[in-house]
Amino acid sequence: MLTPIFREVFDDETIELRRETTGDDIDMWDSLTHMNLVIAVELKFKVKFALGELLTLKNVGGMLDLINKKNERLS
Amino acid sequence: MIQGNQFNIGHICTRQQCEAGFDDKVAMRWLALNQELVEYTFHDLELASNRFANALTSLGLRSGDVFFTFLPKMPEQFIAFLGALKARMVTGTLFSNFGDEALLDRLGDARAKCIITKKSFLKKIGRIRSELPELRYILLVDGEDNSLHGILNYKELMETASPDFETPLTDSDTPSVLHYTSGSTGKPKGVLHRHKSVLHQNRTAAEVLGLHGDDIYWCTADQGWVTGTSYGIIGPWSLGVTQVHFAGAYDAPAWFDILEREKVTVWYTAPTALRMLMREAPVIFTGRDLSQLRHIFSVGEPLNPEVIHWARRTLNRDIYDTWFQTETGGIMITNRPGLDIKPGSMGKPVCGIEAAIISDDGLPAPNGEQGNLCLKSGWPSMFVTYLNNDEVYRQKFRNGYYYTGDTAYKDVDGYYWFMGRSDDVINTAGHLISPFEVESALLEIDEVAESGVIGAPDDLLFEKVIAFVHLHDRYEWSRELELKLRLHVANKVSSIATPQEILAVDSIPKNKSGKIMRRVLKARYLGTDVGDISTMEI
Numbered sequence: 001m002l003t004p005i006f007r008e009v010f011d012d013e014t015i016e017l018r019r020e021t022t023g024d025d026i027d028m029w030d031s032l033t034h035m036n037l038v039i040a041v042e043l044k045f046k047v048k049f050a051l052g053e054l055l056t057l058k059n060v061g062g063m064l065d066l067i068n069k070k071n072e073r074l075s
Numbered sequence: 076m077i078q079g080n081q082f083n084i085g086h087i088c089t090r091q092q093c094e095a096g097f098d099d100k101v102a103m104r105w106l107a108l109n110q111e112l113v114e115y116t117f118h119d120l121e122l123a124s125n126r127f128a129n130a131l132t133s134l135g136l137r138s139g140d141v142f143f144t145f146l147p148k149m150p151e152q153f154i155a156f157l158g159a160l161k162a163r164m165v166t167g168t169l170f171s172n173f174g175d176e177a178l179l180d181r182l183g184d185a186r187a188k189c190i191i192t193k194k195s196f197l198k199k200i201g202r203i204r205s206e207l208p209e210l211r212y213i214l215l216v217d218g219e220d221n222s223l224h225g226i227l228n229y230k231e232l233m234e235t236a237s238p239d240f241e242t243p244l245t246d247s248d249t250p251s252v253l254h255y256t257s258g259s260t261g262k263p264k265g266v267l268h269r270h271k272s273v274l275h276q277n278r279t280a281a282e283v284l285g286l287h288g289d290d291i292y293w294c295t296a297d298q299g300w301v302t303g304t305s306y307g308i309i310g311p312w313s314l315g316v317t318q319v320h321f322a323g324a325y326d327a328p329a330w331f332d333i334l335e336r337e338k339v340t341v342w343y344t345a346p347t348a349l350r351m352l353m354r355e356a357p358v359i360f361t362g363r364d365l366s367q368l369r370h371i372f373s374v375g376e377p378l379n380p381e382v383i384h385w386a387r388r389t390l391n392r393d394i395y396d397t398w399f400q401t402e403t404g405g406i407m408i409t410n411r412p413g414l415d416i417k418p419g420s421m422g423k424p425v426c427g428i429e430a431a432i433i434s435d436d437g438l439p440a441p442n443g444e445q446g447n448l449c450l451k452s453g454w455p456s457m458f459v460t461y462l463n464n465d466e467v468y469r470q471k472f473r474n475g476y477y478y479t480g481d482t483a484y485k486d487v488d489g490y491y492w493f494m495g496r497s498d499d500v501i502n503t504a505g506h507l508i509s510p511f512e513v514e515s516a517l518l519e520i521d522e523v524a525e526s527g528v529i530g531a532p533d534d535l536l537f538e539k540v541i542a543f544v545h546l547h548d549r550y551e552w553s554r555e556l557e558l559k560l561r562l563h564v565a566n567k568v569s570s571i572a573t574p575q576e577i578l579a580v581d582s583i584p585k586n587k588s589g590k591i592m593r594r595v596l597k598a599r600y601l602g603t604d605v606g607d608i609s610t611m612e613i
Binding site: 008009011012013014024026027028030031032033035036039040043 | 108147171172174193194195196198199323324325554555557558561562565566570571573
């Protein structure tokens with residue numbers, strides 16, 4: 001469910017996400033595009049990340065788990 | 076350094092080093108993202124760049140044709156850069172985060188014939204290819220051939236190319252490196268250098284950075300930036316010095332692992348990175364054996380005194396701030412070992428460089444008085460023109476001085492102090508951003524009626540990009556629209572140009588000629604006096 005967002009944010013249709021995917025695997029993923037990614041994920045999943053939470057994320061799997069945890073809390 | 080009147084930068088950085096007995100010396104310690112090490116000797120660089128020069132020649136490309144690299148930091152970038160220079164092609168480097176518009180502006184203006192890139196960036200070039208009739212070849216480092224579209228596999232080309240290449244005798248004025256730089260108006264300008272620039276880059280690498288035979292040197296700059304070519308390739312390799320290059324971006328623990336493990340002796344980095352390091356937990360630095368690290372240098376934006384004090388406390392080292400521009404091709408004014416540091420100052424001019432502070436009336440400004448920072452023209456790495464824009468080039472020179480566009484003052488001890496830009500160009504983390512380019516990208520979005528872009532002071536980035544947008548009446552501001560604008564700027568211009576803040580406003584202040592009054596926007600953003608607004612359109 002994150003793949004379309006990543007493809008749009010990083011303007012790369014070839015992106016195939018895995019839980020282990022990190023910023024090192026995507027050429028355009030830098031600190032500046034990361035902010036765009038955060039906004040896009042927040043809008044799509046109607047969640048809000050705290051700065052501290054973002055700093056602990058190591059990979060796509062971590063982001064997915066965090067989104068799920070936040071949505072569970074809301075439901 | 077020059078032998079037999081051969082000024083070719085590619086030759087000097089490879090063949091000449093081999094001839095000097097450095098065949099087996101490591102030229103590059105390449106560190107992949109996982110820090111796996113691959114070493115390249117000067118002999119390796121010589122053969123690989125020869126193959127690349129032969130590959131370009133076999134494609135029918137000739138001396139003076141324009142070639143670009145569009146790659147993240149990777150070994151192929153260095154090989155291609157040196158090989159293209161050996162073939163006497165005008166060689167440009169593009170930041171890998173450039174978007175479609177930024178690429179089109181540069182490739183189109185330069186009438187580039189060939190570009191080397193990777194598969195994940197191909198889509199960007201594909202979208203503008205029809206507007207680049209002169210672009211004949213796209214070399215892919217990680218993709219398959221598609222000869223119908225002029226897409227060629229780099230590895231296959233290299234395998235079939237001969238490792239023997241005799242670099243043609245290249246005189247000092249032969250065009251060499253091309254970097255594009257942003258202005259406050261109009262499109263980015265192609266700053267063209269010549270092979271003679273190696274004289275200054277070599278000399279300052281030795282005399283300012285203090286590089287010599289046994290050094291292990293690490294310049295963190297991207298090769299899309301003039302620092303990345305002048306001091307991440309040319310200067311150190313023209314001296315036969317071993318360089319470390321790391322594929323990754325800023326990563327404090329990884330960087331300090333590298334400094335320690337590779338026994339880096341001279342480190343050249345950027346103020347933004349140093350300011351980020353200041354915010355890291357001290358545990359990253361404590362207990363490190365940095366005994367080999369002799370000097371740290373910085374370039375890109377003014378280095379605030381706090382960073383120098385932090386480095387003295389934490390690393391037990393000084394940081395020497397250096398100043399130069401794309402146009403100057405090499406360090407002009409600098410702090411350096413042996414010269415007392417006045418924290419916050421630019422330092423003093425390099426030997427052989429004559430700097431001056433000139434008032435708007437054309438007269439030298441007295442010590443302590445702010446004016447235009449100028450350089451007496453004629454240094455070896457001085458740019459030779461703005462490509463296709465010689466008129467603007469000539470406007471940069473008056474009475475034998477190059478006007479840098481920076482304002483500064485000189486104190487009674489001869490130290491220079493940076494004050495700001497005399498135009499609206501934004502310096503964010505060492506990258507010059509044209510407000511015009513960002514404003515133009517924002518106007519491409521249907522919802523936006525007007526836009527204005529400024530740089531505002533930032534503790535980390537030196538300046539941050541702030542955008543103001545006035546929407547057409549039928550649209551409302553929303554977070555979705557903000558994301559749309561952010562992505563558009565990131566993908567059209569570059570991620571570096573993406574505004575840190577986008578603010579919806581009722582109107583964009585303009586003067587009676589329709590020019591955006593960015594100083595009014597800036598004053599409003601900062602909550603300071605807007606000054607004279609008598610020319611503002613009501």
